[in-house]
Amino acid sequence: MAFYTLGLTFDLVILLTVIVLAVWIYGIYFNFKKWGLGSTGYHDQLRNSFWLFIATWIHEAFKEGVWVFLRTVVLDVLLLRRTLARSPVRWVMHMCMFYGFLTLAALSGLGLMIDIVEHFNLLGLAEQAEIAKEALSLPFDIFGYLLLIGSTIAVSRRILLKFVRDNTTAYDAFLIGAVFLITITGFYAEWMRGNALLVGNAFEFPIYAPHFALIHTVLALGLFAFVLPWTKYIHVIATPMTLLANRGGE
DSSP states (O other): OBSSTTSOBHHHHHHHHHHHHHHHHHHHHHHHHHHHHTTTGGGOTTOOHHHHHHHHHHHHHTTTOHHHHHHHIIIIIISOHHHHHHOHHHHHHHHHHHHHHHHHHHHHHHHHHHHHHHHHTGGGOHHHHHHHHHHTHHHHHHHHHHHHHHHHHHHHHHHHOHHHHHTOOHHHHHHHHHHHHHHHHHHHHHHHHSSBTTTBTTTOOTTTHHHHHHHHHHHHHHIIIIITTTSGGGHHHHHHHHHHHTTOOO
């Protein structure tokens, strides 16, 4: 079964996904180990820094009890109250990008598992998998638009606001531009297939839809494996963990 017309078969998608997950898991392990070592730990060869970090984080996060931990999860991690206090516009931007990105990543993983069930007809559930895949279409669109709104705000702020533009480095521009490019290529692929949410058939051009789908897939896998764990985008994981370890706060 060909995924796209440009030679990206289903088996190749599975192989690429396994590679990406392996690189991503190692990246997370690498960061946890680095954080566990601290500023002087690089000279301590006997310290099991990865597990030391996990144990220390759990101790700090639950130091004042489960209630404080849960309150911090809701107010500081899920609702981003600190960002809201600083700037409502930045709060909308971060909420859209945070929930859009993480939910789309989760939906993509779920969608891939459903594709595997359908492709290999596991347990004879190919027909049910096809129905489940159709049910994911609307959540994909909704959270995709959220990510598009958030990334558009991020790009617009750096173009229109002088103080933001003056403090934007080439590194920042690359990271934000990459997220925007991945998002928009995904939407182009969806719109070109026709019958898309909100735009209908306005951008229908089926012959080019597989090309944009391929570009979107390759860029998304690259971002997930080779950008997220190794750049400041690791703050998607590091910031919530820091807030929880510090028990939040105003």
